[in-house]
Structure formats: structure tokens, C-alpha cells
Amino acid sequence: QVQLVESGGGLVQAGGSLRLSCAASGRTFSINAMAWFRQAPGKGREFVAAISWNGGSTYYADSVKGRFTISRDNAKNTVYLQMNSLKPEDTAVYYCAAARGPFHSNTAEYAYWGQGTQVTVSS
Secondary structure (H helix, E strand, C coil): CEEEECCCCCCECCCCEEEEEEEEEEEHHCCCEEEEEECCCCCCCCEEEEEEEECEEEEEECCCCCEEEEEEEHHEEEEEEEEECCCCCCCCEEEEEECCCCCCHHHHHHCCCCCEEEEEEEC
């Protein structure tokens, strides 16, 4: 099993920045990719960004490309999401996820999930 714990959410004004962290523990050797998803009230869970665990390849949703950056620190078993130029439509609960396979934008490909952290962007 893999446990994921997110942190770093909060309230920020439009145009501001936040950095989310996701610490992985347990059978981390089984992780091949990690990703961030988000879910706004009344909407489905939406892919945000993904990163391969060893190679560092990244993949972003068009809605966040150029504003968000996903990165990892393998020594700390931690993945980060740097969010800049935040917009009110970025308001959501952000979830960290880990996959045993290649990175993907489909939630079904991820076996492990964190509890989520709230990000609220005021206008």
C-alpha cells in the first residue's frame, strides 16, 4: 500500500501563488507516476498535471499549462504543484494520486489517492 498526504492549500487572491505538496509513504517503490487532480463543487474530478516518478516527464491539462508546474523530490518521496497566476476557476479540492503504470489523465489509472486539500481563489 501507498499512503499520500497533501498539504499547502489555502485561500489566495486572484493572481497569487500557492505550492501544494504530496508526501508518499509505504510501498513507494511501486509508484511509477504521480499526478494532481482537482474537483470543484458540483463537478467531476479533473486532471491537472502528472509526472513520471523516475524520468521526470511531465504532462499538463491545457487549462493550467504555463501557470502550474509539477515537480518531484525522490529523496523525500514528495511531489509538488507550484500554482502561479491563480484564477477563481482554479478553486477546488486538489488531490494527489499515484499510479503503478505510466502517467495518465484518467482517474481510473491511479490506485492511490490522498485526502485532498482545499484551494480557494478569491476574485
